[in-house]
Amino acid sequence: MGRPIFEHASFLEAAHALAAEHGPGAVTVDSVAQRLKAPKGSFYHRFRSRDELLGQVWLNMVLAYQEGFVAAIDAGDGLAAALHTPRWARSHPDDARLLLLYSRHDFVHGDWPADLKRGVRDQAERFEECLARFARTAFGRAGSPQLRRATFVLAEVPIAAVKGHLERRETPPPIVDDLITETYHAIVGRR
Amino acid sequence: MGRPIFEHASFLEAAHALAAEHGPGAVTVDSVAQRLKAPKGSFYHRFRSRDELLGQVWLNMVLAYQEGFVAAIDAGDGLAAALHTPRWARSHPDDARLLLLYSRHDFVHGDWPADLKRGVRDQAERFEECLARFARTAFGRAGSPQLRRATFVLAEVPIAAVKGHLERRETPPPIVDDLITETYHAIVGRR
DNA sequence: ATCAGTCTAGACCGCATAGTCTACAAAAAT
DNA sequence: ATTTTTGTAGACTATGCGGTCTAGACTGAT
Secondary structure, eight states, X not given: OOSOOOOHHHHHHHHHXXXXXXXXXXXOHHHHHHHHTOOHHHHHHHOSOHHHHXXXXXXXXXXXXXXXXXXXXHTTOHHHHHHHHHHHHHHOHHHHIIXXXXXXXXXXXXXXXXXXXXXXXXXXXXHHHHHHHHHHHHHSSOOHHHXXXXXXXXXXXXXXXXXXXXXXXXXXXXXXXXXXXXXXXXXHOXX | OOSOOOOHHHHHHXXXXXXXXXXXXXXXXXXXXXXXXXXXXXXXXXXXXXXHHHHHHHHHHHHHHHHHHHHHHHTTOHHHHHHHHHHHHHHOHHHHIIIIISOHHHHSOSSOOHHHHHHHHHHHHHHHHHHHHHHHHHHSSOOHHHHHHHHIIIIIHHHHHHHHHHHTTOOOOHHHHHHHHHHHHHXXXXX
């Protein structure tokens, strides 16, 4: 076998692992390279910057998270969408920690690389579209107060209910689902 | 007038202002000193380290926030305690941003200075005591599930409901209080 | 008046980190 | 066989930061 080749994906994996272990702040170009035993030059051959690396890591996670959420909304099941967060947190504890405990800005400080900006915008749009669709079916229309309610019940509450457990590195207990469900019924009614 | 004197409190104020404007990460010893036109030496004359400065800033804010919360619990008014967060966010938008949008660890990385550790612990204890007291009056006892419910309804939900607005630098609209109130009644019942 | 203690003043040091540069080795194209 | 391309290799640079150090000015006690 000839000289080693360091793949694009390997850098993403290494960065993801480091972030999961010590937080996104600990993901430095050197630490990533060191973990792969790759030289710095190889890194900068694949990535324009550290921001590009961490932006990709973040975007990948968000997209994976969003999939189940969008599917639940597509199926017209608002409660399932609300419960997607604790369920996903149980099956993907590392990603959940990174996504819910840190913010986008802990991954990429300042401006995002141009090509990723696009992906981030699309992702946000798709999410807002889900909220609007839910608001229409649950509340009849998608005006500002209805959207506000939708955000509360589908995003804010589920995330808040799960956060504390993620901080303590626990898998969210069943009571979390109860709390989310009770809140859901209180806010949107039973239908 | 003789040479200038740079007070302890001035450093705290400058640090607080900088944090409010650009986030706690932007509070560097140099930036604080520069804002006061004080030399670095004066800073280190008053503070052992950057961590001590930011720890004090954080602790002051938490204590001020907690006051109203504890008062509501003392008065036996759980709903008022839940609504304290949006109300306080309206009257202290800067502090609310710093406290709710960032974590303790964004102020002091790693270990806390010994003397502050004490304050932080006391603060956490006082808060948990409030939760326990509320759990007893609202749910009859303060077992693990009751405490979990108390945390949800008094802390997690109110903070989550307010966060998005703080991010956008809006004052939380009245609907936030509605959502918190509806959730409160759903979780603890009406009494 | 003198001395000790307090505080300003800012140059300086050490370290971590993002990013560059040049050299070279292997593979692919011609 | 020769040239070009691709990617490894890692020393080096630039920058920003927390923290130290020494010099000296002001203040209050004696």
